[in-house]
Amino acid sequence: MIVPIGGVLDPDRLSRIRALLSEARFEDGRRTAGWHAREAKRNEQAAADDPRAREAAAMVSAALLANAVFRAAALPRRLRPVLLARYRCVAEGSPAYDLHVDDALMGMSDPSGPTRADVSVTVFLADPGTYEGGELVLDSPGGEAAYKLGAGDAIAYPATTLHRVAPVTAGERLVAVTWAQSLVRDPAAREVLFDLAAARIAVHAREGAGETFHRIARSYANLLRMWAET
Template structure:
C-alpha cells in the first residue's frame, strides 16, 4: 500500500525545519547506506550528530507521529530518527531495497538505536516542487513503476521492502526528510484491510454520526487489530 499524506508539515513548521537544515553540516550520504546500496547512493545527508539535525528530526517526528492518516495507515510501533537528504543537480539514488533491520549500533547508525524492523518507509518532501526538476521517488509495484513528487510538507508512506530509486535531479535542489517505521501489524495486506476499515468507519461517522453501521465497522476493525497486532 502506497499512501500520499497531505499537510504533514504546516507552513510555519516547514519554515522552521528549512531554517534549521540551512545551518546543518551535510556530508556524504553513502556513509549511512547498507553495503549493497552504497554504490548507488549519491546524495548529501545532514550530520545525524549535529544538534540542529536532532532538533529538526524531533520536529519532523512530532508532526508525523500525530498525523491521523499516517497513524491509520502505518499503525506505528516505533519510528526511526529522521534522516535529511539533499540532492543537487546530477545527484541520484539508484535502485535499492531498504534494510530489513535498522539500527543496533552499526557504523551507519551512530546514534546506537535499538534494532527496528523496517516495515514502512516515509519520505517527507521539504522543497517546493517548482524549485527543482527531476528527483522523483520511483517505486516499483506489481502494476509497474509509480513516480512520486509531492508538494513541500507532504509525505508518502510505502512498503520498505519494495525496490525504489530517486531519479536524477536536473535543476535546483531536492531536500527531503526520510524515516522508517516498524508497524504493530507486520503483514502489509492486513495493514491495508485495517486502513480501509478505518477510512470506511470515518466516512460513515461523517455522514451518519455514531450509527449502527459505524459501530459494526468499528467492532470489525478492533477484532482484526486484536488478531493481528504484535505488542
C-alpha cells in the same frame, strides 16, 4: 499500499526546518547506506550530531506521529530517527539514488534492539518547482510510479518495495526520510485496517454512531486485536 499524505508539515514548521537545514552541516550520504546500497546512493545527509539537524529531525518525527492519516496507514510501534537528505545538482554530476530496497532491520547496535522496517516514509521539504527531476520512483508489478509531492507532504509505502530517486538535474531536492516498525507486520492486513478506519470515519460523519458504525468499529478492533504484535 502506497499512501500520499498531504500537509504533514504546516508552513511555519516547514519554514523553521528549512532555516535549520540551511545552516546545518551535511556529509556524504553513503555513510548511512547498507553495503549493497552505497554504490547506488549519491546524495548528502545532515550530520546526525549537528544540533540544527537534530532539531529539524525531531520536528518531522513529531509531525508524523501527530498525523492521523500516517498513524492509520502505518500503525507505528517504533519510528527510526529521521534522516535529512539533500540532492544538490553540481557540476560533477546529477545526484540520485539508484534502484534499491531498504534494509529489513535497522539500528542493529541500538541498546533497545533493532527496528524492523515495515513502512518507508519520505517527507518532501522543497517546493517541487524549485528543482528538476528527483522523483521518488516506486517499482510494482504494474510498472514504475513516480511521486514528486508538494513541500510538507509525505508518502508512506511498504519498505519491501524496490525504489529509486531519479537524478536531480537542476536545483536542490530536500527531503526527510524515516522508517516505521508497525504493530501489524503484514502489509495486506494494514491495508484492510486502513480501509476500515476510513469507512468508520465516513459512516460516523454521515450517520453518527449507529448500527453500521458499531459493526465497522467492532470489526476494526477485533482484526487489530488479532493481527497486532505488541
